Each structure stands twice: as C-alpha cells, then as structure tokens.
Amino acid sequence: MKQSYQEIAKKHCPKENVLINAIIAFISGGVMGIIAQFLIDGYVMWLDISTKEATVCMLVTLIFLSCLFTSLGFFDKWVNFCKCGLIIPITGFAHATMSAALEFRKEGLVTGIGMNMLKLSGAVIIFGVVSSFVFSLIRMVVGLL
Amino acid sequence: MTIKFKNVYINETATVTGPYESKGPFGKYFDLCYKDLYFGEKNWEQAEEKLINDAIDILIKKGQVDLKNIDVFIGGDLLNQIAPSNYAMSKFNNSFIGIYAACAMSTLGLILSASLIDGGFAQNVITFTSSHNTAAEKQYRYPVEYGGPKRKTTTFTSTGSACALVSSKNKGIKLESGTIGTVVDSGCNDVFNMGMAMAKAAGDTIYKHLKDIGRDIDYYDLVLTGDLGIYGKEILKDYMFNEYNIKLENYNDTGVMLYDLDKQPVYAGASGPACAPLVTYSYIFNEMKKVKYKKVLLAATGALMSPTMINHKLNIPSISHAVSLEVIS
Structure with a gap:
C-alpha cells in the first residue's frame, strides 16, 4: 500500500533532543539564579541597601549585561546553547528587545527602533500585564473570603 | 507544462557570494566572494542590490557582450516587492521582467529566457537571482542577533547572486528543455521544515518532466x-519511489x-534562490565542461511562504521548476 506524503515526511524528520535540551536549560537557568543571588547579596553588602532594592539593582545589571553582550554579537550563541536557561529569565526579554532594536536601527529612530523594538518582546509585556491583572483579581477575591 | 527548446544556450555565468559560501566546498569556483555581509553598503537590502549589480557586471565582462545587445533582463529575489532586483535594475536602461517563485526563481528565469529566445522574440537575455542571509532572516524569521534555538530541519539562507547569459549562440551549456511546475500543498505549515514543504513539489515536477518528454530517470x-x-x-527519494516507482x-x-555541513553551523543545509544556481553555475557547469556530467536535470524548489498566511494557520504552498541542461555535442 502506498504511504501518504505526510507519513513519508514524518519518517525522515529528525527528533529534537528534548531531554538534553531540558537538562542544559535546567543547569544554565540554575546557574543564572545563583549569579543573580550573588548579585543581590553583593549589593546588600557593598551598597548597604535593603534586599528589595538590591533585587532591582540585580535585574538592571542582568538586563544591561544581556543588552551589551547582544550588541557585542556573542550573546545569541549563548542563548542558542542554553535555550530556556537564558530565555525564561529577564535576560531573554532583554536579548529579544535588544536584537530587534539592533535589527531595525537603520530604518530610523521612530519608524525603525521605535516601531519594531518590541516586535518579539511586546507579547511578553501584553500578556504579563493581562496575567498580573487576572492574578490580582483572584487575590482580591480570595482576600475578601 | 514542458517546453522543448531547439536552440538555446547558457553562454556564460557569473556568481558572487558572501563569506559563508566561500568557506564551503565550492569556494574556489565562485567569481567573487565578499568577506562580510554588508559589502560596503549601509544595510543588508542595499547589500543584496550590490550583489546583483556585481554579478551582472562580472557576467557582462566575462561574456564579452554589450549591454545594448541584451534584449531583456529576467530576475528576482526573496525580499518584499523584489526590491533589491528592482533597485539593481534601475541602474540599467534595459527591459526588465521581475519574477517571484521563491527559491525556484533561477530555473523559472531560465525557462522564460529560453522561451523568449526560442520564440524569436529575443537574442540575448540575462537572468539572475539573489538572496541575502540576514536580509531574509530579518523579513521572514527573527532578528539576526536573536539566538532562540533552531530546529534541526531549519535551513540557512545562502548569500549570493548568480546570473546567466542565455542566447541562441552555440556556446557553453545547452538548455534543452524546461518544465513549469504547479503550486503544491504538501500539508506542511512548519516554517522550520521547508524541506518537507518543498520535496513533494520537486517530486511531482521531476515526474511530470520525465512523463511529458518520455524519458527514463537514467x-x-x-x-x-x-x-x-x-x-x-531523503523525503524526496522515498516519495519518488513510493509514489512514482522512480x-x-x-x-x-x-x-x-x-x-560544509560538518563544519558550518547551517543545520539542514542551504536555501534561498541563489543556492541552486550558485552550485550549478559554478561547480556543476565546470564538471559539465570536463564532460563528467553530460545531461543534468535541475529542479529548483521554492517554498512560497508568507509570514501572514502562516499566522492564519495555513499551509506553505511550494513550487518547483525544472530545466534539462546538456553538454553541447
């Protein structure tokens, strides 16, 4: 019996190494967490600020470094290797925004960077806002009970 | 539809590439290779325009033809409104037919050129195609510096421009016949698996060519x-055997x-309108001139992908046009 094209194509499509990718993402994501914790502790120690303020400084540092490394042209290789280990933390958001800004910078400040910078990361902002609204509603309802 | 041509020859060809292609196995066969992706231009779109202009300039020099004697240019590229081709052609005062068939443009250009020549409407036609890796990535995929992981089936758009001088003058490689393919829906909507989207179109066109012209694959x-x-x-090989017993x-x-698939990070291989002609016009024609290959069937394949239609959850249609190339006996 003749096989359908879909069956033939499926047979020759390679499987992605899901398990290895997950392990790499788990380890690199964990390392990111450790670095972030070191930063928080460091800021608390050196700058004599509260943990809450140090957390903000840590986020700013990671965002700055992701943007800098993206602009220097090697961060995409790290992201490609670490996958979700670098995409899920704030580094992924900064990387996506920065790469789009770099890509469109030649099309002008407003029409290029302004209109396209959030091409990839715009969705994160929109759904971040929507989900935080939903969760705060849930929290409010639970608080009233 | 298959057309048999009586007197059409590819007199001369020219190939210009970017850095990745020159590091591949056929680097020494290309006429000009650039070391970066800007070629001294301000942006990638203009860089692609320069690729086309360079290739045409080299072709005119190599083919020793006068621009006045070129009846028409036929060509296209991957970007919206085939902008690089249009801008490149604005520097010439010759008639121009812009075409689009994604990565199958090279063979479509050859078939159209040959039809004009064999029909007696033109004597010298230049057909060209080009693609630019980062310009195509920007338009079709993600920003170039974005490092999101890619799947194994992803292909790497080649950077280069290839053009051919087609005429009725008996010189070079004979363009013996051509088959114009149909648009095929292979049921694939995965933009990271263009090979699957296009293999069916290639298989159908090769079969149609053999059937129309009454030949065996041997x-x-x-x-x-x-x-x-x-x-x-691999999909094509399996499909041809299963469907057509070829x-x-x-x-x-x-x-x-x-x-070089082992050393270069190009995943499943090269793609882009320039891919098929870059290899054919350089290495394959060189081997044909040495008579290693006498008869070659080239079926360029194009995934007619539109990001908007993909967002509408539609499949990727694809097309393949084939030309039969022969050594002049």
Whole structure:
C-alpha cells in the first residue's frame, strides 16, 4: 500500500533532543539564579541597601549585561546553547528587545527602533500585564473570603 | 507544462557570494566572494542590490557582450516587492521582467529566457537571482542577533547572486528543455521544515518532466534539486519511489552541497534562490565542461511562504521548476 506524503515526511524528520535540551536549560537557568543571588547579596553588602532594592539593582545589571553582550554579537550563541536557561529569565526579554532594536536601527529612530523594538518582546509585556491583572483579581477575591 | 527548446544556450555565468559560501566546498569556483555581509553598503537590502549589480557586471565582462545587445533582463529575489532586483535594475536602461517563485526563481528565469529566445522574440537575455542571509532572516524569521534555538530541519539562507547569459549562440551549456511546475500543498505549515514543504513539489515536477518528454530517470547523469536540505532530500527519494516507482540514484541536492555541513553551523543545509544556481553555475557547469556530467536535470524548489498566511494557520504552498541542461555535442 502506498504511504501518504505526510507519513513519508514524518519518517525522515529528525527528533529534537528534548531531554538534553531540558537538562542544559535546567543547569544554565540554575546557574543564572545563583549569579543573580550573588548579585543581590553583593549589593546588600557593598551598597548597604535593603534586599528589595538590591533585587532591582540585580535585574538592571542582568538586563544591561544581556543588552551589551547582544550588541557585542556573542550573546545569541549563548542563548542558542542554553535555550530556556537564558530565555525564561529577564535576560531573554532583554536579548529579544535588544536584537530587534539592533535589527531595525537603520530604518530610523521612530519608524525603525521605535516601531519594531518590541516586535518579539511586546507579547511578553501584553500578556504579563493581562496575567498580573487576572492574578490580582483572584487575590482580591480570595482576600475578601 | 514542458517546453522543448531547439536552440538555446547558457553562454556564460557569473556568481558572487558572501563569506559563508566561500568557506564551503565550492569556494574556489565562485567569481567573487565578499568577506562580510554588508559589502560596503549601509544595510543588508542595499547589500543584496550590490550583489546583483556585481554579478551582472562580472557576467557582462566575462561574456564579452554589450549591454545594448541584451534584449531583456529576467530576475528576482526573496525580499518584499523584489526590491533589491528592482533597485539593481534601475541602474540599467534595459527591459526588465521581475519574477517571484521563491527559491525556484533561477530555473523559472531560465525557462522564460529560453522561451523568449526560442520564440524569436529575443537574442540575448540575462537572468539572475539573489538572496541575502540576514536580509531574509530579518523579513521572514527573527532578528539576526536573536539566538532562540533552531530546529534541526531549519535551513540557512545562502548569500549570493548568480546570473546567466542565455542566447541562441552555440556556446557553453545547452538548455534543452524546461518544465513549469504547479503550486503544491504538501500539508506542511512548519516554517522550520521547508524541506518537507518543498520535496513533494520537486517530486511531482521531476515526474511530470520525465512523463511529458518520455524519458527514463537514467537518461540524466545527475538530478539536482534546489534546497531541500538533508532531511528533505531523503523525503524526496522515498516519495519518488513510493509514489512514482522512480529510484533516484544519481541525485543530489544543492542545499546539501553548498556548505560544509560538518563544519558550518547551517543545520539542514542551504536555501534561498541563489543556492541552486550558485552550485550549478559554478561547480556543476565546470564538471559539465570536463564532460563528467553530460545531461543534468535541475529542479529548483521554492517554498512560497508568507509570514501572514502562516499566522492564519495555513499551509506553505511550494513550487518547483525544472530545466534539462546538456553538454553541447
């Protein structure tokens, strides 16, 4: 019996190494967490600020470094290797925004960077806002009970 | 539809590439290779325009023809409104036909050129195609510096421009016949698996060509497809055997040939309108001149992908046009 094209194509499509990718993402994501914790502790120690303020400084540092490394042209290789280990933390958001800004910078400040910078990361902002609204509603309802 | 041409020859060809292609196995066969992706221009779109202009300039020099004697240019590229081709052609005062068939443009250009020449409407036609890796990535995929992981079936758009001088003058390689393909829906909507989207179109066009012209696959010393990549190549072989009982033996895919797949990070291989002609006009024609291959069937394949239609959850239609190339006896 003749096989359908879909069956033939499926047979020759390679499987992605899901398990290895997950392990790499788990380890690199964990390392990111450790670095972030070191930063928080460091800021608390050196700058004599509260943990809450140090957390903000840590986020700013990671965002700055992701943007800098993206602009220097090697961060995409790290992201490609670490996958979700670098995409899920704030580094992924900064990387996506920065790469789009770099890509469109030649099309002008407003029409290029302004209109396209959030091409990839715009969705994160929109759904971040929507989900935080939903969760705060849930929290409010639970608080009233 | 298959057309048999009486007196059409590819007199001369020219190939210009970017840095990745020159590091591949056929680097020494290309006429000009650039070391970066800007070629001294301000942006990638203008860089692609320069690629086309360079290739045409080299071709005119190599073919020793006067621009006045070129009746018409036929060409296109991957970007919206085939902008690089239009801008490149604005520097010439020649008639121009802009075409689009994604990565199958090279063979469509050859078939159209040959039809004009054999019909007696033109004597010298230049057909060109080009693609630019980062310009195409920007338009079709993600920003270039974005490092989101890619799947194994992803292909790497080649950077380059290839053009051919087609005329009725008996010189170079004979363009013996051409088959214009149909748009095929292979049920694939995965933009990271173009090989799967295009393999069916290639198979159908090769079969149609053989049937229309009454030939066996053994007639050809070499069958080439455009840019199916490692996995698409296997799909095509399996599909041809299953569907049409044709065993593809002397077969290769230019997408697999253009880069060194072991050393270069190009995933499943090369793609782009320039991929098939870059390999054919350089290495294959060189081997044909040495008579290693006498008869070659080139079926360039194009995935007619539109990001908007993909967002509408529609499949990727694809097309393949084939030309039969022969050594002049």
